[in-house]
Amino acid sequence: MEIKLQVDPRIMSLTVFKEQLQAEADSSESEFTIEMRKTGDVLRSIDPTIIVAVVGAAGTALGALIYGLAKIAQQAGAKTILIQTRHGDRLEFPANFTPNQIDVLIEKLKKLEIERISIPLI
Helix, strand or coil, X not given: CEEEEEECCCCCCHHHHHHHHHHHHHHCCXXXXXXXXXXXXXXXXXXXXXXXXXXXXXXXXXXXXXXXXXXXXXXXXXXXXEEEECCCCEEEEECCCCHHHHHXXXXXXXXXXXXXXXXXXX
C-alpha cells in the first residue's frame, strides 16, 4: 500500500520531514519505507515533490506510520492530522491523541483505503 504524505512547508521542509519520519521507521519494529517522488499534482503552495510511505499489508506498519506522524506533528506544533481515502472521505484527528486513542483510530484506518495523510498548519 502506498500512502502520499504532505506537510505544510511552513511547518518543516519535506527533506526534514522525510528524515524525521525515516528515523521513526528505523526505530520501529514494523517495516515501512519512505520515498521522495516528483508529482504532477499542484498542491496549494506545496513543493511538487511528495513523500510516499510504502506500508506493508500488515496493520502494524500502518500503526507505526501513524504514531510517527503524530509524534512529528506534535513536535512541529501542528494541531491536526488529516487523512483522505481513495473515495474522497476525510478524517481529521488531533495531533495530540493519546496512544489509546491512536490504537482505536488505527483499527478503523485498517478498513479504509488511505490515499493521503496531511499535516496542515492551522
